Structure formats: structure tokens, C-alpha cells
Amino acid sequence: MSLCDSVLKFTSTIAKNYPGESVLRSPYRPFGSYMFCSTQGAACIEDREVVLKMLYFIMQSTEENCVDRVAGSCISYHTGYGQMLENITECLFNETNIANPISNSSFEMGIALQMEAIGVGAQNEHALLATRTAGEVKNKQDMNIAELNYKLSNHQSNMAELEWYKLCCKDHGYYDSFKEHNNKKDIHADGCRIKLANFWDEIVKMVENHELPGDFQCQNKWINSGNTYRKLVEPLDIAHHYRHKGDESYLSPGVRPHRHVVLEKWMKDKEQTRIGRSDRTKKPRTKFSSLTEDSCFWAHLEEACKTLASLQQEQQQLLVINSELKGGLEKFEDYVWNRIKVRSISAEVFLEESSFMKWWHQYRQLQLQSPPWQSNSPLFNFMEGESWKLEI
Incomplete structure (x- = not known):
């Protein structure tokens, strides 16, 4: 043809x-x-x-x-x-x-x-009708954009509140404080979380219903705003999920909120257009990120904690260690190490009372009982060297 x-x-x-x-x-x-x-x-x-x-x-x-x-x-x-x-x-x-x-x-x-x-x-009546209708649609889309710009500006206060909340959680960390405590500060943060979720749900729905310009999700302003929101707030969504539905994996199909899936896709699509442009001049990180780049990090950690608990239970019962469980922990270990190498996780991960450090201390004991395991572990060597203490 x-x-x-x-x-x-x-x-x-x-x-x-x-x-x-x-x-x-x-x-x-x-x-x-x-x-x-x-x-x-x-x-x-x-x-x-x-x-x-x-x-x-x-x-x-x-x-x-x-x-x-x-x-x-x-x-x-x-x-x-x-x-x-x-x-x-x-x-x-x-x-x-x-x-x-x-x-x-x-x-x-x-x-x-x-x-x-x-x-x-x-x-040509058909052509006139098509152009007239498109003009009306565009005018409506422009009005929607103006309204969303106004709402985005108003919601900056909610983002600022959560930034402040994060700074206040220096002992346990942002994620663990929200998951484990229930004081006025956490309740206020939860209110901000819900308001922002409603706002971004509205945006995603409007994009999918063609109520915004076709290139809306390609605009840097909305990509960057959505990406910042996702990295700051999704850890709280994960904490809320495991506080109320701990047995269900956040990573299971259909569980993770659709807005986070969409906003992450917008960022990945944009990054695809940048490949090769700035790689040569981009300098590697020397310090840990202020926000963990992978906003699902804590969900991966929660599942690793479940896997470790199952493995420890098998040890106590003197059962043969399940190779699938061990493989799952090794996979998570590689996942963490790859992010440490490029410093794409937040320094709060290494706070002594954080979920990650609690997981690590238990996992370390498991490694010490299996010398061949620890000798091949870059994460084990990094954590034992404690160089990360200089960066938090």
C-alpha cells in the first residue's frame, strides 16, 4: 500500500x-x-x-x-x-x-x-466543521490548562508542608515515621498526601480523556512537577499501604496507584529523548540524593523483609534453605547496590532506626553464616566499611 x-x-x-x-x-x-x-x-x-x-x-x-x-x-x-x-x-x-x-x-x-x-x-462543510470543533476543543483545553496552573500553584504549599515534614523526621526517617507513628504531625502530612493525590488523579484523568493538549505530558513543567511529586509522596503511599494492607504486595499488578505509573512513564519517555545528548557531560553523583530516585524503593524493601522473615523461619525449623527465597534476597541486594553506586537513594535510608538498616542487620547475620555468600557481596563490603556514615 x-x-x-x-x-x-x-x-x-x-x-x-x-x-x-x-x-x-x-x-x-x-x-x-x-x-x-x-x-x-x-x-x-x-x-x-x-x-x-x-x-x-x-x-x-x-x-x-x-x-x-x-x-x-x-x-x-x-x-x-x-x-x-x-x-x-x-x-x-x-x-x-x-x-x-x-x-x-x-x-x-x-x-x-x-x-x-x-x-x-x-x-466545504465537513472541513469547516472539523476545524471549528477543533478550535472549540482547543479553547476548552487552554481553559483547563489555565485552571490547572492555578491549582498547581496552590498545591505548592502542600508540597512545602511535606518537605518540612521530611526534615522533621531525622531520627526514624521520612518513610518509617509516617508508617509507624500517628501523631498530629503525621496526620497533617496525610492530609497533604490525599490532597495532592486527588490533584494528580484529576490531571491524569483529563489527559486520558483528551481534555488537555496532546503534548501536555511532554512539557517539562508538568513532567518535572509530576516527577518531584512522585518521588516525595509515593513513599508515603507505600507506607500507608503496608500499614493497612501489609500482606498484599504494593508491587502486585493493579495495586500501585495509576497516577504514579503514568507520571513515571512521562519521565521515562522524556529521558528517552535525552539519551546521548548529555551523557558525555553528565557528572556522576558524589553524594546521596535528597529524594530516592526510584519511588518504589520502600515497596521493594518491604517485600525483601517478608522474604528474609520466611528464610529465618526455615532456618529455625532446621529446614533446607529455599533457593528461591535466597535468590530473591540476592536480587534485592543487587538492586540496592546498583542504586548505591550511583547515589540515587536518599541518605535517610542509612539512619540507624530505618527499615532498611533493620533489614540489613538481620540480613548481615545470614551472610555471616554463609561465608561464600558474603565474599561475593559488594553491598556487604560497602556496609561493613561504613563509608556511608560520612554521607548522612
């Missing part, structure tokens, strides 16, 4: 659909600003649903059901690019009029002028 056949096939369905549904139906996803040029002028369109619809209408109007001639016109436009620029420049300096104005509305006339410039024609 040729490119023109493909575009006609998919955009013929898209042209009849409501904006927001087309991207799910078509394998071709336009992005950025598109400038449609014709002998009548040019028009710049950013909305990707409208871009697909205009491609369909242009191909249809160029020559009905004649793909070869459409392709020929495309080649002609490309080879005559210089002349096309001259025509567009002339159109910009000349007053553009429509023979039969369709409305007294400046908005409607603006749409009609775009249709004329693209070469579709101001009287």
Missing part, C-alpha cells in the same frame, strides 16, 4: 470522528506545527487531529479517488517549492477576501480564510 493510500484509508475514517479519537485509530501521528501550502496561500495548523483531517480533505479535493494524481500533485508542490514561496509571499501582502462570506463572526471568517489558503475551499 502506498503512502497516499495509507493516508486516505486512515484519514477517511478520522474525518468523520470527534477530535481526540483519531490518534487512537491512525498509526500516523503528526506532531509540531504543519504549514499547508497551495497556490492560494498557506495556513499553519498545530492540532494533530485537524492536520489528519486536512490531509484527507486536501487529497480528496485534489482529485476524487485518484491516488496517482494526488501523489503527482505532492511531487509537483515539492519541486515547485521556490515558486510556492513567492506565491505565499504575495498572498501575505495582498488583502485576502472570500467571495461569499459564510458568517459575520471573526472566528468563523478566520476558519474560512484558512480553508481557502489550504485549497480546500471555504464552502
